[in-house]
Amino acid sequence: MTIKKLFTILTLGFSITGASAFSLRADSTEKTKNDYEKIIKKSTLQREGVLNVYESEKKWYLEIPDTLLNRYFLTVTRLIATPSGFSMYGGEKLNEQTIYFEKGNAGRIFLRSVDYRQDAAEDDAIFQALEKSSQHPIISALDIKGSNEQKNTYLVDATDLFKKDNPVLSLANSIKTENKLGSLADDRSFIIDMRSYPINLEVQTAKTYSTSSPSVAVGSQTFTINTSMVLLPKTPMQKRLSDSRVGYFANKFILFADAKQGSKAYNFIQRYRLEPQEKDLAHYRRGELVEPKQPIVYYIDPATPKKWRPYLIAGVNDWNKAFEQAGFKNAIVGKEWPESDTTMSLEDARFSVIRYFASEKANAYGPRISDPRSGEIIESHVGWYHNVMKLLQQWFMVQVGPLDKRAQKMELDDEVMGELIRFVSSHEVGHSLGLRHNMGSSSQTPVEKLRDKAWVEKHGHTVSIMDYARFNYVAQPEDNIGLAGIYPRIGMYDTWAIQWGYQYLPQFADAFLEQDFLIKQTTDSLKSNPKLWFGGEGNGIDPRSQKEDIGDDSMLASSYGLKNLKRVVDNLVEWTATPNDDYTNLKDMHKAVRSQFNRYLYHVLKNIGSVYETEKNRNDAGAVYSTVPRAKVKSAVAYVNENVFTPPMWLYPQDIQQYINKDADKEILDQQEQMLNMLLSPGMLHNLYLKSLSAEVAYPLEEYLADITSGVWTPTVTDARVNAIKRSQQRYYMEKLDQLINPKGSKDNAVIGQAERSDIQLYAMNQLISLQRTLQKRATSSKAAIDKQHYEKMLNETRRIQQNKNK
Incomplete structure (x- = not known):
């Protein structure tokens, strides 16, 4: 209509x-x-x-x-x-x-x-x-x-x-x-x-x-x-109705029509008005590149340190290659603010500016101001906080330190920091052009390709700059991959999304007539190149769409990441050394290492109990929702067993502990208990159980429980400290098993109540019985007195739990 x-x-x-x-x-x-x-x-x-x-x-x-x-x-x-x-x-x-x-x-x-x-x-x-x-x-x-x-x-x-x-x-x-x-x-x-x-x-x-x-x-x-x-223009720019398969910020309106039996909600995207000059319209229609009537201009705040301005400008100009796919050349330009022009004001809403803030915040952002009638972006003031450079340095050392010597110090060379600023500038400018995050884009690159020097240096490690895919942490030192294969860049998704949003389509009289053309164009593009998938903000249920991750396999990518992280820990005292430092650098960077360890872990955990969600149009093939396959979830549990239930003592070496004195045992035990709370929660088990009943590819609950039990009850080793942590972990596991078999006071929670009325208690009891046999053998065979006492106590605990169930 x-x-x-x-x-x-x-x-x-x-x-x-x-x-x-x-x-x-x-x-x-x-x-x-x-x-x-x-x-x-x-x-x-x-x-x-x-x-x-x-x-x-x-x-x-x-x-x-x-x-x-x-x-x-x-x-x-x-x-x-x-x-x-x-x-x-x-x-x-x-x-x-x-x-x-x-x-x-x-x-x-x-x-x-x-x-x-x-x-x-x-x-x-x-x-x-x-x-x-x-x-x-x-x-x-x-x-x-x-x-x-x-x-x-x-x-x-x-x-x-x-x-x-x-x-x-x-x-x-x-x-x-x-x-x-x-x-x-x-x-x-x-x-x-x-x-x-x-x-x-x-x-x-x-x-x-x-x-x-x-x-x-x-x-x-x-x-x-x-x-x-x-x-604002007397005649607003024609709306472009959004498509959930392409990530744009959008405004919503409700349309009422006599011919319809109900109202319908529509979204229209936010974008700059980009049009060919009249003299170039025929050239544009023939597919030739033309300059727009009015290019998009971003000025650099004069409060910006001079040495960083060229890199911020480069981050703006990098988008020109994307606009070329939409048919425009020289469509966007970054400029220094003309300080001699007293008629111009940084606050003037006609000018888009990258503003520089003297702030301790480590952040940057890219908002837009748009015409509420059409979504036409009038201007943008990208916010750049000074301390974002501190965050960049931490990411660079923690993720890339073993790959590049330039990352192995607290104060990066100006050229290196400038290039880091450049890619963040591109990311934030992308937001100001109307693009949302695409946290799923990094999942479109196979992990094996991230270690292929020729391939990754040519294509980059993610198909979108709008992802939080900071660096290629999968690459190993022996791969000899240069910065071209480590830094993020504007990728194929970005150029496609810009083409979708900014192509000039004067042949359509209104947004609804235009929509049919765009829907078919999007369907055809995704069919021919599935890597153009828009994965959203990373806040949903799909493990392919996560913040800060890379690659198509979270477990494999995180395992490679841990290899590099262990190399960082081995060198952290040396790399953080600066004159007259009181080990504050070491404390800060060790905290960053611990945070990176947790990122890898939670990338893995999202594969457990989740489903894949792919936005579809009626013309698209395949399901919208599909179960994460058994092999992926089993691999995720194996990762937890290997890197959490096996105490990660390597995170707290003595050469670091002597300067920062972290309570390593408490941190490790806290995380192990947190993992058991999540993995053995009634809601998680009920979720996995229902999936196993409805999908052949799902992870059977019995196998899931057995795999977790195997990870928790690994035999003792020669390290007494590790054994002490393991015994504490095993006692906590027994508490969780008791809660599953003998629940108390949880009927007011509908999900937990359903779980308790399901077969989950039966599976938990079967696991308890299986564990009894293991404990009987270890109580008999253990040589260390404390291990023998521990297993005998746990064996008695299984009997108590079983007796309470039979009451």
Whole structure:
């Protein structure tokens, strides 16, 4: 269906209440005309632009043309300067709203806020009902102080609109609540400046709030804030309806139609407007590369250290190869901020900027500001925290240290750090272009290929920069793989996703007609190249879609990762040494090593009890949901047995312990108990049991329990410390088995209750009986007195558990 008019004046900008209800009183015309002349005459500042600005007698006025009434403005409020210790930084967004001016009653101009959630065609009867249930709120009523009949303009006093607190043009309420900000101090809040440009108004204010934060001694905090009001296109860009098989950020709306028996939800993606010039349209249609009418430009914050700017710019420009697949050359460019141009402002919502924050946070992010009617991205302010470099250094040493000498120190060479900055820049810019994470992309590369020097250096270790696939930790030193096969890069998924979102399709009159073409295009692409799979954010049930992992086999990839991690531990004291260091580096990096060990473990664990989930269209072959095969889950249990239930003493060598004194035994035991809690939980066992009943490829519960028992009850070794940990682990296992066979007080939990009423108790009892035979043999054969006592006690415990079950 073709939508001729977007609901709530989205295209043409008509008031839903009707212009006649808001006509000005005739007897006020002469007075407002005289006030206009008086105010203009006394003004000490006049600026022309989309809205003319006047400062007169310490008040600020806006001149609103009649032609801009009911036209949409996107307002973006950002911090310029913040108090020390505040949770946000200069350049970060405080608020975003779409607004419009409307001629009101009693000589006023109303300012309304727009919330686009529902839509209908204007020639459908249901459109009338939708209008009556979706009125936009009035956020301010501005008195008309004067008018100019020749120019058809209205002069309003905007001083209080920007000076006072306002939920649309000031700090969002959630930010004030989070930071314990109270009321606005009117005597210490004021407008600093207003500047008007052809399509936007820029307003700088200083605002002082009371605060109840105990860290603020004076009881108030002052912020310098900028609000941009950008005029949106009169005719919005055509929407592009989203496809769940391609990862784009999207806006949602509900469509009502007379011809349908119910409403339907649609999503449309966020993307920049990228179009060929008219003279190049024929060339574009023939498949030739053309330059766009308006390229996408990202400026680098002048607060960025100069040595990192070229790498941030390179991270932007790297996307050009992706846009070439969409038919555009020189579509995106990174530039240094023109500091000599005083007409430009970093806070101006017309400019996309990579902002640099002097922050202890180790992070970066890539947001977008978009037109709510169409998803057109207006601008983006990528946030770059200074301490992201510390995180990069840790990742590089922990994952790549054994592969490259340049990673074997705390302060990386500028060239190396620059290249790390470059790939993070590409990732965040990808978000700002509209792309979501694709945490499943790394699973499309076979683990064996990650060790193939020629292959991985040519293709990269993941098909998408939008994954959290930091480095190729699978590669081993003997593979001699260079950085081209270790660093992430823009890959085939990224170029395909950009093509899907940014290809210019003028032959389709609306988004619904275009959708049929795009669905078929996506289906054909995925059929010919399954590696283009979009795996989502990594928060679901599919073990192929995880954060920080690589390769198509979590167990094999993690095993290779552990080999490198053990090499890192062997060299950590040397690699972390710096002059006058008090072993803080060693503590920090050992913590990073422990975290990496846990990442590998949890990549493996997600294979247990999970299913594969693949978004499908009706035209796609194969199932949406399928069970993880037995071999994969069995391999996951084997990994836990080998690397957790066998105490990982290598993580705590004496040459490190003598400087950091970690409680190794407690950390190991805590993790072992955590694993038993998860692996032997009634919910997990019930899940596995049901899968084994419904899928032939599933892991039988009896075999699963036997494999875990085998890992826990491995024979003692010569290391007394290891044996002590194993005995404690085995006692805890017996507690978990007792809880399965003799549950207490868990009937209020529906899942646990179902598990307890299932056959799981029978399987647990069978495991207990099997374990009795093992314990009887070991109690007899053990030579060490303490081992013999332990096995005899555990044997008695099995009898007690069995007796309690029979009561």
